[in-house]
Each structure stands twice: as C-alpha cells, then as structure tokens.
Amino acid sequence: MTHDAIDEMLFAYFRPVPAGADLGRRVLDRLRDGWDPERFAAQVAFEASGRGISLVRPGGRARPPVSRAAKRLIGRARQELFDYLQGRRAFFSVPVDFSSARPFQREVLELTHRIPFGETRSYSWIARTIGRPDARRAVGTALGRNPVPILVPCHRVLRSDGGLGGYAFGLDMKSRLLGLESSTPVLEGCTTTGIVCRVGCSAGGRMRDDHRVVFATVADARSVGYRPCKVCRPAV
Template structure:
C-alpha cells in the first residue's frame, strides 16, 4: 500500500501526504524528506514502526489548525482521543466541530495521526483517506506492541528506532505503552524518547493499562 502514497516536501520537511493522487511534488532540498517519509510509512504499515521521525513543514497553517494538529501529534501509537477532549485541552470546550474540521483538513494524514481522533461516542468520525483505512490503521495499532525493550540494558524504544533494531531476538520484550515499560523497570531510549507525556495523555495511557 505504501507505494500508493505521494508527498509534497520542501527543504524543511514534508508539507503534504496524498493517497492515490499522483506524483510527488518536491522543492529543492526536499527529496530526502520524501524518501524518508515513504520508508517510514512503509515500515509503519508493516507493523515495524510506531513513531515517525521525518520532519514536517507545516508552518503556514492557520493558528487554530496548527494548535489542533499539535495536540493530535501528542496521541501515542495505539491510543485514541476524542474531538471534544482536544477542544477542551486547547481552551475551546465548545469547538469539537471546529476541531473536526481542522483535522479533516490535515495536510499530512498518518504522519500527523488524525486517525487516532474519534467521536465521543466511540464511532470513528471522518478521515481524509476514508473510513476503511481509518479502521485498518487503528486495528494495526491495536495489534502491534508500541515499544521494544532490551532485557540486557533495560532500555525501551519505540518500534522503528535504530537502537530497537539492534536488540537481539532472545533479548527482546514488548510493551503496549511507555507506562507499561516504566512500571516494568525500563527507562526510555535517549534517541526516540518513548517517555509518556504529562497531562491527559499520560493519564489515559496509565488508566488503559490497568484495565
């Protein structure tokens, strides 16, 4: 499926992700970001990556949309959040619909994980690449442990981190969340930094791991 995505990029990073929408649009200096985005997206779709490190160039977004997308980027692999919860956190508790519109216009779906935002009643809501893909992406994340730890170093990495790939098979242990890894006595990798964020997202991860 990864070959069906195309990208728009500048020297600063990826500006847009498209699905079944033609060739890449690459400004001078942007080719390396396109190649990296395509590689990381393919790894993600194979269940080999749980975070993206490719730079994004989203500096021209309207302030409200930029704030919403920044919140979406805080939602970790395997978690979901609601439009209403994001609206509350950005100080606009009655703006769930506006949050949905901002996410619907997300120029870089998947890299900015708007697919992890759902309605308060648990139904999926809109996704730029279609409901079937949103269902598939969320199923992939539910089925894939987000982190891999080394029983030798007691360090945990996001799946796809260069250090994660060096962990031998007989020394690997997987975790659903960084909170789970921390409780098991593992510390976060300094390269990919899988440390739970403070605030609502950390509480959600902790609450889920106790259920």
C-alpha cells in the same frame, strides 16, 4: 430452556456492537484480507519543504521535491510509513511542516500530533483542550483538511459516541489503522543492553529477536531494570 430464553440469549450474543468498540476484533479481519502495505505506501503522494513533510495524500501525483533535502525527507517518510503499516514502527520521526496551516488549524494539528500511538481522543476533547469547547465542528473541519494525515494522526480522533467520524483516506482505512495500532507493541527492550525503545527506533532495529522483549509502559520496563533509550526517548 424455553424458546423465549433461547431467543433472548441469541439476541444478546449477536446484538450489534457500538461503533468504535470492536477495533481489537476487526484488526484480525482487516489484516487478513490481502491488503498490501508496501503497495499502499508506494501509492501515497508526499511533498516536503526544507522544514519537513508538508503534504500527504492518497494516490495522485506530487510536485517534484524542491531540494535534495526535501527528497531525502520524502524517502524517509515513505520508509517510515511502510514500517508503520507492517507493524514495525510505533512512531514517526520525520518532521512535519505546519507553515501552510492557519492559526486555529495549526493548534488543532499540533495537539493531534501529540496523541500517543494506540490511543484515541474525541473531537470534543480537542476542542476543550485548546480552550474552545464549543468548536467541535470546527475541529472536525480542521482535521478533515489535515495536509499530512497518518503522520499527524487524525485517525486517532473519534466522535464522542465512539463513531469513526471522517477521514481523508476513507473510513475503512481509518478503522484499519486503529486496528493496526491496537495490535502493535509500543515499546521493546533488549535483554543484553537493558535499554527500552519505541518500536521502530533505529537503535532497536539492531536487536536480535531472541534478545527482544515487549513492554506496555516505560514504568513497566523500569520496574525490571531497563532504562529509556536516548535516541527515541520513550519516556518523553
């Protein structure tokens, strides 16, 4: 083999990988660097109204809960966040309060809230879906001011070229969350009950590990006789 051929082969092997294309590989690096999910979850500040979580922000102090119901919601959100960061939860069941958002931002946030776990969309896709195809930058601004990041998964929104864009918790955390989701199963079934749940469902938490099987889709589970859980409703 000539030196030129060797050079070309090495260049092809070590060429830069486009942003957003190597998340599956990066998850291993991110989850092995000593990061402590429990500490991170404990440092996140939450605020809640009687309707749901109204604020999530990195560090800092939050205002005291306005009621016992709000305090319970905050405790629930923190536990769900910890389970999510540990790879034990593929959805958040805690309600979110969008009442402080203006109409355009609320529309953007509600659509973003529905982006499935482990999937991504672009800012342009959101703009087109809400009927404002030229509003890509406005979408980015609305998500940049997302009062409840992670619960409303703006980390799943990327640039059209696959770049990460921005994120309130920083791009390192955005990359970390995307990598985490790419390695966390979405559905798990119980071999004794024949029920399939979303990972993190309270019903699924009672499964014994030796009775647990993982599925990629509800259709896969149904094809071998499993039925969707009525608690977490994975088919919805």
